[in-house]
Amino acid sequence: MTPASLDELLDSWRRHWRGERIVTPRRRYGPAEVQALATRDAVGAVTGLVTFAVEGGLGELVTLNPERPRQGIGTALLEAAEREARQQGATRMILATTNNNLVALRFFQKRGYHLAALHRDAVAAIRREKPSIPMTDPDGLPIRDLIDLEKML
Amino acid sequence: MTEAGHGAESPIHEFRIEPLTDLDLLRDLLRRRWGETLMMFGRSWKLGEYEGYVARDEKGAIVGLVTTALQRSTQLALTIDSFVEHKGIGRLLLDFVIEQGRNQGARSLRVLTTNDNTPALRYFQKRGFRIVAFYPGAIAIYRPVFMTLPEIGVDGIPVRDAIELEIDL
Numbered sequence: 001m002t003p004a005s006l007d008e009l010l011d012s013w014r015r016h017w018r019g020e021r022i023v024t025p026r027r028r029y030g031p032a033e034v035q036a037l038a039t040r041d042a043v044g045a046v047t048g049l050v051t052f053a054v055e056g057g058l059g060e061l062v063t064l065n066p067e068r069p070r071q072g073i074g075t076a077l078l079e080a081a082e083r084e085a086r087q088q089g090a091t092r093m094i095l096a097t098t099n100n101n102l103v104a105l106r107f108f109q110k111r112g113y114h115l116a117a118l119h120r121d122a123v124a125a126i127r128r129e130k131p132s133i134p135m136t137d138p139d140g141l142p143i144r145d146l147i148d149l150e151k152m153l
Numbered sequence: 154m155t156e157a158g159h160g161a162e163s164p165i166h167e168f169r170i171e172p173l174t175d176l177d178l179l180r181d182l183l184r185r186r187w188g189e190t191l192m193m194f195g196r197s198w199k200l201g202e203y204e205g206y207v208a209r210d211e212k213g214a215i216v217g218l219v220t221t222a223l224q225r226s227t228q229l230a231l232t233i234d235s236f237v238e239h240k241g242i243g244r245l246l247l248d249f250v251i252e253q254g255r256n257q258g259a260r261s262l263r264v265l266t267t268n269d270n271t272p273a274l275r276y277f278q279k280r281g282f283r284i285v286a287f288y289p290g291a292i293a294i295y296r297p298v299f300m301t302l303p304e305i306g307v308d309g310i311p312v313r314d315a316i317e318l319e320i321d322l
Contacts, residue, residue: 099274099278099283099284100278102271102272102274102275105268105271105274106271106308106310109268109269109308109310109311110308110309110310114268114289114313114314115268115287115289115313115314115316116289117287118284118285118286118287120284120285139275139279140279141275141278141279142278142283144283145283145284147284147287
């Protein structure tokens with residue numbers, strides 16, 4: 001687990017998040033507002049990247065994107081971000097996902113996160129900024145609400 | 154409280170749905186499945202305050218049960234249970250209760266599931282339901298009543314919260 005460079009962060013965000021800004025129910029994050037950690041393969045290429053921020057006692061997991069599924073990369077990145085946030089004084093970690101993202105709901109709940117809040121129709125405001133966010137996901141589920149999950153660290 | 158529905162893989166015309174007016178039988182079926190006849194949905198619902206409908210196969214055997222009540226303009230599906238899997242019974246019961254709600258003049262239908270049940274969240278959202286409310290920690294309150302509610306649910310996830318989903322009728 002090593003810090004990720006700005007280029008590596010931007011590459012991950014552009015490919016997974018359609019841009020260089022991440023909007024959560026708490027704030028808008030640009031690359032300068034987050035810390036980024038990456039897992040790497042034997043030659044140093046990024047195999048997964050996590051971004052997070054700590055303010056007061058609250059950590060926010062901003063993005064988590066393993067590049068290879070089912071190798072434990074997501075779990076390793078999550079644990080590293082939690083460890084860092086805790087060292088920086090966070091007692092609680094929060095994150096937002098969308099109503100259709102059942103993979104995330106399962107992944108985070110299996111790792112100690114609880115449902116904390118439902119922000120109905122919150123994606124509409126984000127879509128105004130990122131019009132390329134589709135109305136429905138490939139599974140046919142509408143992308144509409146933000147769901148906060150949190151965990152005590 | 155509803156189980157995740159699975160896709161209808163078999164024709165469903167072999168089943169029929171009828172009202173269950175025998176409250177003793179309804180009590181037995183609910184106790185066997187949920188350990189209780191007192192249902193929690195917004196408030197508590199006693200046996201006799203909600204209606205039960207059963208699905209029967211061609212031999213008359215009960216293969217599914219739905220309990221439902223009208224609360225102002227919202228139809229509530231308190232329980233949806235299929236006793237035989239992968240026959241489309243859950244879907245049949247859901248379609249029935251949607252129709253029932255429309256006939257009674259309900260403007261929407263609500264169902265309840267739990268935080269661990271991502272298959273149900275997917276199923277209901279695919280059917281046009283949307284998540285309308287979370288009740289964090291609600292299951293701890295229900296658990297003394299529903300002896301059959303497990304501590305650990307789908308995928309090993311702790312069962313803690315109630316989630317309401319709604320569809321316009």
